[in-house]
Amino acid sequence: MTLDEVARVAGVSRATVSRVVNGVATVDEGIRRTVERAVTTTGYLPNRAARSLVTRRAGSIALVLPEQSRMMGDPFFVQIVSGVTSVVRSSGVHLVLMMAGSDTNEHVLADLRQGRLDGVILIYTHFDDPLPAALVEARLPVVMSGRPDRPLSISYVDVNQIAGTAMVAEHLVTRGCQRIATISGPADSTAGQDRLTGFLDAMFAHGRRDVVVVEGDFTREGGAAAMERLLLQAPDLDGVFIASDLMAHGALSVLRRHGRRVPEDIAVVGFDDSSVAVACDPPLTTIRQPVEDMAAEMARLLLRQIERSDVPTSSVVFEPTLIVRGSA
Amino acid sequence: MTLDEVARVAGVSRATVSRVVNGVATVDEGIRRTVERAVTTTGYLPNRAARSLVTRRAGSIALVLPEQSRMMGDPFFVQIVSGVTSVVRSSGVHLVLMMAGSDTNEHVLADLRQGRLDGVILIYTHFDDPLPAALVEARLPVVMSGRPDRPLSISYVDVNQIAGTAMVAEHLVTRGCQRIATISGPADSTAGQDRLTGFLDAMFAHGRRDVVVVEGDFTREGGAAAMERLLLQAPDLDGVFIASDLMAHGALSVLRRHGRRVPEDIAVVGFDDSSVAVACDPPLTTIRQPVEDMAAEMARLLLRQIERSDVPTSSVVFEPTLIVRGSA
DNA sequence: ATGAAAGCGCTAACAG
DNA sequence: CTGTTAGCGCTTTCAT
Numbered sequence: 001m002t003l004d005e006v007a008r009v010a011g012v013s014r015a016t017v018s019r020v021v022n023g024v025a026t027v028d029e030g031i032r033r034t035v036e037r038a039v040t041t042t043g044y045l046p047n048r049a050a051r052s053l054v055t056r057r058a059g060s061i062a063l064v065l066p067e068q069s070r071m072m073g074d075p076f077f078v079q080i081v082s083g084v085t086s087v088v089r090s091s092g093v094h095l096v097l098m099m100a101g102s103d104t105n106e107h108v109l110a111d112l113r114q115g116r117l118d119g120v121i122l123i124y125t126h127f128d129d130p131l132p133a134a135l136v137e138a139r140l141p142v143v144m145s146g147r148p149d150r151p152l153s154i155s156y157v158d159v160n161q162i163a164g165t166a167m168v169a170e171h172l173v174t175r176g177c178q179r180i181a182t183i184s185g186p187a188d189s190t191a192g193q194d195r196l197t198g199f200l201d202a203m204f205a206h207g208r209r210d211v212v213v214v215e216g217d218f219t220r221e222g223g224a225a226a227m228e229r230l231l232l233q234a235p236d237l238d239g240v241f242i243a244s245d246l247m248a249h250g251a252l253s254v255l256r257r258h259g260r261r262v263p264e265d266i267a268v269v270g271f272d273d274s275s276v277a278v279a280c281d282p283p284l285t286t287i288r289q290p291v292e293d294m295a296a297e298m299a300r301l302l303l304r305q306i307e308r309s310d311v312p313t314s315s316v317v318f319e320p321t322l323i324v325r326g327s328a
Numbered sequence: 329m330t331l332d333e334v335a336r337v338a339g340v341s342r343a344t345v346s347r348v349v350n351g352v353a354t355v356d357e358g359i360r361r362t363v364e365r366a367v368t369t370t371g372y373l374p375n376r377a378a379r380s381l382v383t384r385r386a387g388s389i390a391l392v393l394p395e396q397s398r399m400m401g402d403p404f405f406v407q408i409v410s411g412v413t414s415v416v417r418s419s420g421v422h423l424v425l426m427m428a429g430s431d432t433n434e435h436v437l438a439d440l441r442q443g444r445l446d447g448v449i450l451i452y453t454h455f456d457d458p459l460p461a462a463l464v465e466a467r468l469p470v471v472m473s474g475r476p477d478r479p480l481s482i483s484y485v486d487v488n489q490i491a492g493t494a495m496v497a498e499h500l501v502t503r504g505c506q507r508i509a510t511i512s513g514p515a516d517s518t519a520g521q522d523r524l525t526g527f528l529d530a531m532f533a534h535g536r537r538d539v540v541v542v543e544g545d546f547t548r549e550g551g552a553a554a555m556e557r558l559l560l561q562a563p564d565l566d567g568v569f570i571a572s573d574l575m576a577h578g579a580l581s582v583l584r585r586h587g588r589r590v591p592e593d594i595a596v597v598g599f600d601d602s603s604v605a606v607a608c609d610p611p612l613t614t615i616r617q618p619v620e621d622m623a624a625e626m627a628r629l630l631l632r633q634i635e636r637s638d639v640p641t642s643s644v645v646f647e648p649t650l651i652v653r654g655s656a
Numbered sequence: 657a658t659g660a661a662a663g664c665g666c667t668a669a670c671a672g
Numbered sequence: 673c674t675g676t677t678a679g680c681g682c683t684t685t686c687a688t
Contacts, residue, residue, distance in 0.1 A: 002681055013659045018683060026657060048444040049386070050681030052377035053664045059444075060388075060424070065409075077405050081393075085427050089435075094444070096388065096422045099413050107417075116376040116387075116422070220607060253609050279548060279607075281581050330665055341675045346667060354673060378665035381680045 001044040010038035021046060052115065060094035061119045061141075061302060062108060066126075067100045075246070075274035076291050080123060080145075083295025091303060093118075105131045112140050118306045121145075121298050127188040136313075141305040143298045146190050147315070155305065155313040157298045159289040161191065164320035165198035167287060168241045168269045171322060173206045175267055177239025181212035183226040183251060185243040192218070195243045195271060212237070216247045223247025227254040238266055239328070245270040245277045245286055252280055252327070267328035282326030289320050329372040338366035349374060380443065388422035389447045389469075389630055390436060394454075395428045403574070403602035404619050408451060408473075411623025419631060421446075433459045440468050446634045449473075449626050455516040464641075469633040471626045474518050475643070483633065483641040485626045487617040489519065492648035493526030495615060496569045496597045499650060501534045503595055505567025509540035511554040511579060513571040520546070523571045523599060540565070544575045551575025555582040566594055567656070573598040573605045573614055580608055580655070595656035601649075610654030617648050 003014045003021075010017060012031060019027050020035040021044075027035075038044075052058055063084055065077070081095075088095050096117065098104055108131065111117040119141030125132060127149050135142040136154050143155045172180055182199050185192025196213065203211050212234045216226040223242060227250070230237065242248040248270035252262060260266050262282055270277060273288035297316055305311055331342045331349075338345060340359060347355050348363040349372075355363075366372075380386055391412055393405070409423075416423050424445065426432055436459065439445040447469030453460060455477050463470040464482050472484045500508055510527050513520025524541065531539050540562045544554040551570060555578070558565065570576040576598035580590060588594050590610055598605060601616030625644055632639055 003683095004681080014682080015659060015661095015684080016657090019658090022683085028657060031657085045438055045442045047381070047681050048442045049377050049380035050664090051683075053375070053381055053666085053681080054683045056664080058377070060422070063425075081425060082427055085425070089429070094388070094424045094439075095426075097391075097409060097413070097425045098423075099410055101417070110373055111422075114373045114376045249607065256609070276607075279577065279604075281584070281609075331667095332665080342665090343667080343676080344674060347674090350667085356673060359674085375665050378680090379667075381665080381682090382667045384680080 001042050002047070003044075006035070006038050006042050006044045009042055010035045056115060057306075058116050058118050059092065060096050060117055061088065061121065061299075061306070062096045062098050062111070062117050063121045064098045064100060064104065064108060064123060064125075064131075066124045075276055076272075079274075079291040080295040083292035084121065084299045086292075087296045087299035087303070093303070100126075105129075105134070109134065109138070109140075112138075119143075119302045121302055124189075127190075139309065141302055141309070143302045143305070145294070145298065147194075149190055153313050155301050156315045157294045157301070157318070158315065159294065159318050159320050161194035161320075162198040162201075164271065164287040164289070165195050165241070166202040167320070167322040168271070169199055169202035169206060169208075171269060171285070171324075171328065172239040172241065172267060173203075173208070175239065175328065177267055179212075179234060179236045180208060180210075180239040180241070181214065181230055181234055181237055182241040183214050183216045183223060183230065183243060183247055185215075185247075186217045187215060189218070192243065199241055216243065218244045218247060220246050220250035222250070224250035224254045227251035231258060231260075239268075240266060241269050241271075243271050245272040245274045245280075245284055248284055248286070248327075249276045249280050252284075256281075263326065263328050269328045273323050277323070277325070280327065285325045285328040286323050287320045288323050290318055294318055329370050330375070331372075334363070334366050334370050334372045337370055338363045384443060385634075386444050386446050387420065388424050388445055389416065389449065389627075389634070390424045390426050390439070390445050391449045392426045392428060392432065392436060392451060392453075392459075394452045403604055404600075407602075407619040408623040411620035412449065412627045414620075415624045415627035415631070421631070428454075433457075433462070437462065437466070437468075440466075447471075447630045449630055452517075455518075467637065469630055469637070471630045471633070473622070473626065475522075477518055481641050483629050484643045485622045485629070485646070486643065487622065487646050487648050489522035489648075490526040490529075492599065492615040492617070493523050493569070494530040495648070495650040496599070497527055497530035497534060497536075499597060499613070499652075499656065500567045500569065500595060501531075501536070503567065503656065505595055507540075507562060507564045508536060508538075508567040508569070509542065509558055509562055509565055510569040511542050511544045511551060511558065511571060511575055513543075513575075514545045515543060517546070520571065527569055544571065546572045546575060548574050548578035550578070552578035552582045555579035559586060559588075567596075568594060569597050569599075571599050573600040573602045573608075573612055576612055576614070576655075577604045577608050580612075584609075591654065591656050597656045601651050605651070605653070608655065613653045613656040614651050615648045616651050618646055622646055 007014045007017045122144040184196040214226045216222045270284045270286035273286045277284040335342045450472040512524040542554045544550045598612045598614035601614045605612040
């Protein structure tokens with residue numbers, strides 16, 4: 001089925017069929033109906049390649065995820081994908097998935113230049129990843145998750161880490177914890193940095209300068225290892241903020257193994273409210289970031305940027321919520 | 329940068345440049361070099377839409393995942409994606425992600441017909457989903473995960489469920505368990521069916537006809553609920569096969585709450601060896617299915633099918649392995 | 657409001 | 673082995 005055939009059936013020109021198909025307003029109502037009938041009887045579907053060739057729009061965007069190792073066991077994957085999908089689906093735009101790897105950056109750039117991709121959503125990019133800056137410089141549509149590590153005029157979506165960590169501090173202090181520590185995220189990630197400084201600042205505001213800090217890496221195993229070190233370093237610990245739920249899950253099993261009761265002996269608060277939070281024993285008190293909404297917003301920002309290249313970059317910061325469960 | 333410009337720079341015709349770019353063998357070595365130089369100096373990248381228009385290849389395949397609810401908390405997502413990606417990446421084919429929803433089937437069909445997609449990989453399709461049959465009938469390239477629920481000439485990749493469940497039965501019996509039960513998957517899934525009948529048959533072969541069966545739904549909560557029922561129904565239980573690791577994780581916390589020690593009082597074996605297996609306490613003895621390899625194989629089968637439409641459908645069944653950890 | 661015609665950038669016969 | 677030519681199916685001026 002091509003435009004020509006439909007035109008023949010409807011007894012009009014190709015151009016008219018094209019107008020009807022694309023919903024151009026200036027078409028006679030009667031003709032429109034005739035054409036629409038012809039479209040349904042022929043079962044016509046426009047060829048995307050032909051359309052792309054002239055419109056210079058691929059009709060697809062990429063979602064670039066961190067390499068497999070960093071994504072393994074990460075419970076956000078599904079939420080991110082469904083958030084983006086929910087937005088993209090209605091506009092008929094395809095979501096192409098890429099996992100970061102040695103040659104991913106070049107691929108992305110090439111695909112964008114080949115007109116195979118209209119824009120990109122970058123998830124948890126590496127510190128010092130040159131891709132964001134390269135895209136910005138080439139004026140290619142891009143949105144990233146989390147603020148860029150260096151000042152850069154790029155659109156991004158983030159959660160208010162300061163507000164989130166302040167809630168944690170408040171909760172722990174109000175609970176009466178005396179000896180408080182934190183297992184931070186990796187220092188070479190913006191989320192890791194922001195959650196650490198945010199928590200420390202908030203504790204300081206509460207008059208607590210003696211917070212013990214141990215660095216983790218956002219993985220379950222890393223969380224477990226960090227908790228072991230923490231127990232050695234501060235045996236009298238009675239409250240801990242762990243910068244990700246996944247790490248908290250690992251830490252919790254270490255605590256159990258050491259016979260420390262949660263929350264009676266030690267109060268534990270996580271961050272993320274990912275699916276592992278409820279899988280924890282006891283269920284984890286944590287800070288929820290609305291990941292799905294955030295992902296949807298990234299898609300919206302990107303689509304807008306693709307639509308009109310003159311829109312200024314914008315960042316939207318979501319407010320987190322404290323979810324109180326059994327662990328603190 | 330178009331072919332024309334490169335041709336002008338190299339002083340040859342468009343056709344020749346096209347041949348060089350596409351690696352056609354019958355090109356003079358000298359000219360090839362000249363053209364290659366021209367390509368790099370101009371930074372030429374072929375326009376995909378134009379190419380697709382004439383080759384009638386979209387250069388992308390879709391990965392259709394179950395709706396979000398069934399995917400939530402499922403640890404296979406990342407493995408499936410990276411398995412497929414690893415194969416697809418080298419061939420430059422794009423992986424388009426879709427989550428099943430009310431209108432997904434029509435979208436998939438339309439995209440295939442519009443030449444926007446070359447083929448489809450279907451993950452965990454619903455029982456009675458009309459899509460597989462529709463695709464087969466339309467002779468469109470498709471590969472699914474797990475055997476089709478009804479006889480259908482379709483390519484698929486599966487794990488040898490019979491062999492896997494036989495290993496579980498063997499392990500439990502050898503361990504000396506007397507009172508054995510199973511928490512099955514949903515009866516309206518082939519994996520659920522196969523693991524149940526496989527396990528029952530194997531137990532029967534060991535002379536055990538008295539296996540208690542409780543139906544689960546492959547979710548963590550479903551596993552927990554099923555274990556509660558099981559404890560009521562068979563309080564003297566000392567061994568249980570749980571048809572998925574995720575359910576086993578839920579079941580384990582129920583067991584802990586009831587003061588049943590694992591594996592001392594009750595031996596627990598799961599199935600999948602997904603990331604939750606090691607997150608269990610104690611770590612879960614389970615059956616590993618090589619999900620990533622299986623996903624890669626699906627991609628390979630699909631690509632082959634796209635390449636030449638005359639290849640017969642084929643199914644490849646992977647052998648599972650028993651992974652012994654702390655729970656049994 | 658509609659049609660004719662000119663491409664979009666590429667591949668693939670077909671000559672030469 | 674290389675060049676010429678004819679489209680692939682669509683959108684979009686530009687006339688009418």
